[in-house]
Amino acid sequence: MGRRGDQALEPWYQIAKNVGLPPMRLWFSWRFEGLEHIPSEGPGLVACSHLSYVDPFGYAEAVIRRGRRPRFLGKAQLFDIPLVGAALHGAGQIPVNRGSGDQTPLHNAEEAIASGEVVVIYPEGTVTDRADHLPMSGKTGVVRLSLATGVPIVPMGSWGSHPVWQKSGMGSLKFGRPIWVKAGPAIDLSNRKDEADDRDALHEMTDDVMAAITAIVEDLRARYPKRWSGDG
Numbered sequence: 001m002g003r004r005g006d007q008a009l010e011p012w013y014q015i016a017k018n019v020g021l022p023p024m025r026l027w028f029s030w031r032f033e034g035l036e037h038i039p040s041e042g043p044g045l046v047a048c049s050h051l052s053y054v055d056p057f058g059y060a061e062a063v064i065r066r067g068r069r070p071r072f073l074g075k076a077q078l079f080d081i082p083l084v085g086a087a088l089h090g091a092g093q094i095p096v097n098r099g100s101g102d103q104t105p106l107h108n109a110e111e112a113i114a115s116g117e118v119v120v121i122y123p124e125g126t127v128t129d130r131a132d133h134l135p136m137s138g139k140t141g142v143v144r145l146s147l148a149t150g151v152p153i154v155p156m157g158s159w160g161s162h163p164v165w166q167k168s169g170m171g172s173l174k175f176g177r178p179i180w181v182k183a184g185p186a187i188d189l190s191n192r193k194d195e196a197d198d199r200d201a202l203h204e205m206t207d208d209v210m211a212a213i214t215a216i217v218e219d220l221r222a223r224y225p226k227r228w229s230g231d232g
Contacts, residue, residue: 024057034183038066044118054161068118138210140202147196152186157216
């Protein structure tokens, strides 16, 4: 995005950053690891696990701590909520009509990456419904985006947010709950660009990305404070 585009996004981005994030920073006990894997400049593509509706705050904070502005792909329904939708649109977030087959979100994400921005995507497409809260299988969009742009995929996962806010509604809001976020080494698919139209290869690469994300989540879960593990 050019300079004029940045200027247009800046007021909305600052509102979202300065109004939405501070309460989350104060209420939960955050821990961030591996942020050096997020590019400090130039284009970036981050693929995240999706444990709860709190996740965007943690992942946004991770990218911001790296000195970058996150551009999320999020479900289109969020953009229809008064004020919330205006802020999301104004800050340049990218709506996705899940299940529609519409390729516009990927095209918009590709343009954002081409202009040097950091795009954040949930390959699962929704909050995990697994009983153990580990990631589900992923959709191929993040791999196709990486192959189209030549930008490696940074896997990122979190643990601790799942008791807070699930599809069933709000859960435990205990003050000081630890939420841990970790990024891993980037996955470079540049040597597989000629497989961009190979459906089986796309699913294989997507499985590899999800395996990397799952390994991060499992690592965080194994080290998470035991006194909080069974809560919620």
